[in-house]
Amino acid sequence: MFSNYSKLKKYLIFAILVGPAVLLRFSTSFYPIVRTIYLSFFKHNLMEQVHRYVGLNNFTALLNDQTIVDVIGFTLVFISVSVILQLILGMAIANLLNTEFKGRKIVRTLNLLPWVIPVIVSGYVFRWMLNADYGLITDWIFRLSGKEVQLLINSFYARVSLILVNVWRNTPFMAIVLLAGLQSIPDELYEAAKIDGASWFQRFLHITLPASSSTIVTLGLFNIIWQIANIDIILGLTQGGPGSATTVIAFRIYQLGMQWFSWGSASALSVYLLLIVAVISLIALYLYRRFEFSS
Amino acid sequence: MLKRKSKFLLTLVVLSILLVSVNMVVFAAEELIVGVGGWAVEPTKQALEELNFTEKTGIEVTVTTRPGSPPEFISQMTSSILGGQTPYDVIDLEDDAAINFSRSGWLVDLDPIYDDQFWDDWTPGMLEMVETWNRHEGELFRIPHNYETQYFFYRKDILEEKGLEVPQTWEEMVEVGKELTTDEMYAVSDGLAKGGYIGVYVSYLTQQAGGNPFDFGPALRESLQFIHDMIYEHEIFPSSALNKDFDQVNNDFVNDRVAMMRMWPYFFDYQESQEDWYSEDKVGVALPPKGPESRDTFVASWGWAIPNTSDKIDEAKTFIEFMTSVENAPELAKMSTWFLSPRHSIMEEIDVEESRLASNLKKYSDAGVISSRPFHSNFRQASSIVEELASAYLTNQISLDEVMERGKEQMQALEE
Numbered sequence: 001m002f003s004n005y006s007k008l009k010k011y012l013i014f015a016i017l018v019g020p021a022v023l024l025r026f027s028t029s030f031y032p033i034v035r036t037i038y039l040s041f042f043k044h045n046l047m048e049q050v051h052r053y054v055g056l057n058n059f060t061a062l063l064n065d066q067t068i069v070d071v072i073g074f075t076l077v078f079i080s081v082s083v084i085l086q087l088i089l090g091m092a093i094a095n096l097l098n099t100e101f102k103g104r105k106i107v108r109t110l111n112l113l114p115w116v117i118p119v120i121v122s123g124y125v126f127r128w129m130l131n132a133d134y135g136l137i138t139d140w141i142f143r144l145s146g147k148e149v150q151l152l153i154n155s156f157y158a159r160v161s162l163i164l165v166n167v168w169r170n171t172p173f174m175a176i177v178l179l180a181g182l183q184s185i186p187d188e189l190y191e192a193a194k195i196d197g198a199s200w201f202q203r204f205l206h207i208t209l210p211a212s213s214s215t216i217v218t219l220g221l222f223n224i225i226w227q228i229a230n231i232d233i234i235l236g237l238t239q240g241g242p243g244s245a246t247t248v249i250a251f252r253i254y255q256l257g258m259q260w261f262s263w264g265s266a267s268a269l270s271v272y273l274l275l276i277v278a279v280i281s282l283i284a285l286y287l288y289r290r291f292e293f294s295s
Numbered sequence: 296m297l298k299r300k301s302k303f304l305l306t307l308v309v310l311s312i313l314l315v316s317v318n319m320v321v322f323a324a325e326e327l328i329v330g331v332g333g334w335a336v337e338p339t340k341q342a343l344e345e346l347n348f349t350e351k352t353g354i355e356v357t358v359t360t361r362p363g364s365p366p367e368f369i370s371q372m373t374s375s376i377l378g379g380q381t382p383y384d385v386i387d388l389e390d391d392a393a394i395n396f397s398r399s400g401w402l403v404d405l406d407p408i409y410d411d412q413f414w415d416d417w418t419p420g421m422l423e424m425v426e427t428w429n430r431h432e433g434e435l436f437r438i439p440h441n442y443e444t445q446y447f448f449y450r451k452d453i454l455e456e457k458g459l460e461v462p463q464t465w466e467e468m469v470e471v472g473k474e475l476t477t478d479e480m481y482a483v484s485d486g487l488a489k490g491g492y493i494g495v496y497v498s499y500l501t502q503q504a505g506g507n508p509f510d511f512g513p514a515l516r517e518s519l520q521f522i523h524d525m526i527y528e529h530e531i532f533p534s535s536a537l538n539k540d541f542d543q544v545n546n547d548f549v550n551d552r553v554a555m556m557r558m559w560p561y562f563f564d565y566q567e568s569q570e571d572w573y574s575e576d577k578v579g580v581a582l583p584p585k586g587p588e589s590r591d592t593f594v595a596s597w598g599w600a601i602p603n604t605s606d607k608i609d610e611a612k613t614f615i616e617f618m619t620s621v622e623n624a625p626e627l628a629k630m631s632t633w634f635l636s637p638r639h640s641i642m643e644e645i646d647v648e649e650s651r652l653a654s655n656l657k658k659y660s661d662a663g664v665i666s667s668r669p670f671h672s673n674f675r676q677a678s679s680i681v682e683e684l685a686s687a688y689l690t691n692q693i694s695l696d697e698v699m700e701r702g703k704e705q706m707q708a709l710e711e
Contacts, residue, residue, distance in 0.1 A: 153535065
């Protein structure tokens with residue numbers, strides 16, 4: 001009897017301690033995911049007050065829409081180019097900030113400035129700076145090359161501009177995290193390599209890069225997932241245009257769901273996105289374990 | 296055990312919260328909340344004060360700003376209404392939000408407010424607009440208080456200086472445009488950015504070409520081709536306009552960078568507010584150049600509506616009845632162009648010659664060029680489809696054939 005009471009008390013405490021966390025995860029993750037999958041099989045439009053089962057129609061309709069195919073294509077380009085550039089530039093900045101020089105602390109703080117500006121504000125500021133008539137950057141380009149470029153009107157330049165603004169905004173954070181990784185590398189390794197006559201590049205290639213690999217992989221993979229959900233910079237800078245040239249999947253979901261209230265289609269596209277994120281997460285877990293063990 | 300000081304502080308905090316809550320409840324219970332766009336707050340307040348609304352009805356009103364951007368506003372209202380609440384008892388609604396809310400069944404039927412005689416005050420064109428844009432399943436869900444016609448503005452001084460006549464057709468616009476375009480100035484422009492701008496100009500021209508943009512038919516094709524030609528072939532229309540909103544184009548006009556353009560009526564006030572620049576000899580208003588089928592210009596409107604989650608529906612109806620009555624409508628129109636429409640009572644009482652907007656509204660109305668805005672029951676998404684494809688074509692990403700093909704497919708998917 002006593003033993004049963006003790007067990008019950010133990011389970012009760014366990015339930016009280018774990019219950020809120022489980023409830024929170026259930027209501028903010030599990031339920032929305034299940035509900036999204038459920039809605040993806042319906043034509044569900046809040047404004048038209050429609051709720052009709054349509055099977056896989058939402059999924060096939062999306063794939064038959066050339067605009068959506070283009071959007072998926074640009075999403076892959078946007079994410080991969082952004083992440084690669086952010087990591088390369090982040091590593092370069094981290095290396096610079098890891099060297100001894102006067103005013104290093106101030107420079108480290110200044111480095112973070114683009115990252116602390118709200119994303120939507122950055123988007124709007126660059127929208128003006130890239131404006132064909134009044135823009136600061138377009139004016140510089142004109143003064144340097146004598147050419148009037150319309151950065152946000154030409155689809156190629158608009159895409160390049162969006163990626164570069166995104167890189168400008170996120171690279172400082174990458175740099176700071178990578179810097180933390182660099183600081184954990186023992187100085188003795190570099191000193192020994194120097195004595196052996198290794199050049200700066202050799203030291204970077206054979207010490208810095210392998211020692212930072214787990215940080216790079218973790219950061220890179222997290223960054224991919226963050227970029228997938230990145231819509232505010234697009235909202236501020238290009239609104240997904242010209243046409244749909246700079247629209248990514250997450251932005252299209254926002255349009256379908258929050259602007260047009262077509263929740264069935266938005267849910268179907270979210271399911272596609274969920275699958276993409278799931279695949280990336282599995283790869284992430286695999287690579288993370290591999291690099292964690294190897295480092 | 297809490298110490299005495301802590302207990303005192305805690306009691307103070309609880310009491311403060313209670314007081315604030317009670318205040319909010321009392322405030323919410325007594326006043327009718329009217330949500331209008333930021334630009335309409337002062338005219339609405341002034342109207343209520345000068346017409347002694349509270350003295351006459353005993354209803355206190357708070358006029359507050361609702362989000363001006365439709366997506367933001369629709370999101371705010373959706374979450375409120377689904378939660379059985381509303382931030383406003385009366386809302387000043389634009390066309391696309393009104394269509395959305397009416398299809399959702401969120402707006403109160405306003406028909407019981409008015410008798411048949413009330414509608415005698417409305418012109419046939421306005422009645423047509425009421426039927427298309429303000430009624431759903433026989434119920435009146437919004438009552439318009441203005442009649443926002445798009446006007447064709449031109450630089451009178453420059454045309455006179457160059458000895459040019461105001462263009463009467465699309466072809467003449469191109470010919471005159473070639474004469475007007477210089478290194479400093481483009482002949483024609485309009486806001487062609489996505490997000491509610493390019494769709495307006497495309498719809499305007501498509502209507503002049505004899506069609507509805509949502510059909511993705513020959514008229515839309517013709518209008519898109521016309522804009523494309525003006526930008527790239529005749530070079531009389533700046534390609535930078537493809538990323539501009541109406542404010543930016545208005546700014547271009549008053550900075551002598553544009554000679555002719557279509558614009559909503561608020562441009563009258565805007566140009567006149569540029570005191571160093573504006574003079575009566577500078578800006579003229581003409582009828583729109585005729586397209587292949589007509590020289591029509593469509594009208595948009597704002598109007599009063601009541602969300603059915605309001606707990607002050609009777610007071611809200613009194614407010615709307617007051618603001619739209621045959622007696623008060625002309626007074627409101629005299630106070631602000633925001634309440635101007637060609638209702639008979641208004642046109643009879645207002646001194647048309649004194650107001651540029653009123654005189655031009657009369658000119659357009661008499662010429663019979665004002666028509667209803669192209670309609671679609673899912674206006675918001677349908678407009679986005681038109682905007683996205685038009686923008687892609689005008690920035691040379693896809694061909695006109697692709698616009699038509701994709702547009703028809705997407706509109707069909709929308710209808711299913």
